[in-house]
Structure formats: structure tokens, C-alpha cells
Amino acid sequence: MAVPKNKEELIKAIEDSYAKLKQDLDTIPAELTKMKELEGHAKGTEMSVSDLVAYLIGWAELVLKWHRKKENKEIVDFPETGYKWNQLGKLAQKFYKDYETFAYSELLEKLEKHVNEILEIVKETANKELYEQPWYEKYTKGKMIQFNTSSPYKNARARVRKWKKIKSN
Template identity: 30%
Template sequence: MPSYEYSSKQELLDTIHALYLLLDAEFDGIDNTYKDTRIPEVDKTPAEIIAYQLGWLELVMDWDQSELEGRTFHMPAQDYKWNELGGLYQSFYSRYAEYSLPGLRGLLRQSEQRWLAWIGMLREEELFIQGSRKWTGTKEQWPMARWIHINSAAPFKSFRGKIRKWKKHFPAALA
């Protein structure tokens, strides 16, 4: 079974939360003065990793809210196309640039809780049956649960490795 397939909404919720907790713990001990320090082996700084997550969690929930309210939803975002993700990521980084690392972690904690609450309100059919929302695409596209996985559980897991590599390369940043 692929990692993005879940047997229930509860399994999806539990997986996301467990991976969020593991990711958040990776930031323990990183001194805030190094939040924007980049190393060659990792494509994002610690602050950019969190800003990226904040941006994507917000976007996906906005797609759903826009559809439910009958508004036009823009994918991936207003003024961005799928082949312009670099610019979209830069907009995330700019939006959260002034926050400290503890501040970013607090925002991500709040965003993850909103994310879980949003998923908790969805019916199993909405999550697992393709086409329950227009924004998930046609039947050849992904069910909502896969979009949710790809924008939370998957990067929560992959970013842990990036932060570990960053900390290993830059031990002076550890408080």
C-alpha cells in the first residue's frame, strides 16, 4: 500500500500529528540567530522549511474553503502557475521572514491544529473518494486524502532529514 493511502480518517489524522511532532522536535536547540542560515546540502533554511509548510497548509485549506463558498479557487495560488512554484515558495519565505524561529514554530503548531480540525470535519467519503471536491481534479487525479498527505505528512517526514543534515553540518547553531 503506498504511503499516501490510509484506511481511515483517524489513521490519516494520527499519522499527520505524529509526523508533525517529530518534525517540530528537530528544531529544538537551534539558536534563532541561525534560522536563515543556508548550507549547500540543504535547499531550505530552518525558517524556510517552516514557512513552506505554513504556506502549503494555508493554500490547501483555502482551495477547499473557496470551493465550499462558491468562490473561484486558484491552484496553486493567485498569480502563480504550477510551473512557477519557486516564486510561490519565495512568497511564503517573504511572508514569514520577520518571525523568529520560536514564533514560526508557534505558527506551525497553530496551523497544524487548524489542519487537523479541518480534516476532522470531513467525511470519509470526501477524503477517500476521488472527485468529492472539484479542486482535487478529475477521476485520474488524486483523492483529497492524497493531497492532504502530500502537503503535510510527506514533507513533515522529509524535512526531518533536511534539518538533521543542517544540524550535522552546522553544530555551532545548536544552543
């Protein structure tokens, strides 16, 4: 699917990419989800399927936080307080740690809840606000949401499918 250029395309991109990812995540036995066998988000690291879901949750929570702060006319530390854009590997490690004690089923529930919250925000936001004005530097709100939802969902699905293929051999 092409990069979303409007509200309807963004909704479709999030719904479609999440549905495909969820289908793959739902078929993984819980006992395999803590094994660190996937390439991590920081160079030279490995992560588990649970870590990958924690990563997606972490970014979803940031999108929700950015939205809330912007709505309240508060200053937003992009990407996250204490982290710069060139430290995303460290931020990924933080997300893994934040959710390391959660059961896989809890992670999946939390991710789904956040996906639905983000979809509600998109649905309630005018296309003009999503795609016709800058929201963070030169980026629109729609682009920032897409960067942290549908795009990483596609990436995560590719990682999971590659891992599942290796596990089945």
C-alpha cells in the same frame, strides 16, 4: 509509514510526521535559524531553517484557503493565484519572503496553529469526502492534504536532521 488511504491513516500521518519534525525544530537555537545553509526549494538556491518553516506555513495556508473556498463554492486557483504547478520554486521564494521578518518562535507557533486547524478539518470531514471522490482534478481531498502536510513534514525533517548533523561536526 505507507501513504494514507483513509481518514484515520491521514490523521496519524500528520500527527506523527509533525511531532517528529517539531521535536527537531524545537532544539535549534534561534540564532542559527536565519542562516541560509540548507538546499532551497528552487534549483540552485539556499534557504534557512526559518525559510523552511515559512515554506510549511505557506502550504498549510494554501490548504486552509482551498478548503475555505471549496466550502464556499468559490473557484480555487490551484496551487495559488498567479502561480502554476511548474512554478513551485517561485512560490517557495514567495513563502520565504512573506515570513522573513518573523521571529523563529513566531514561525513555530504559526505552523503549529495551522497543523491543528488542518487536523480539525480532517477530523470533521467524512472519510467518503476525503478519499472516495475527486476534489481537485483526479486527486482526493485527503491526498491533497497529505501532499501538503505529512509528506513535506517528513522531507523537512530529513533536511533539518542532515543540516544539524553537519553543524555538529
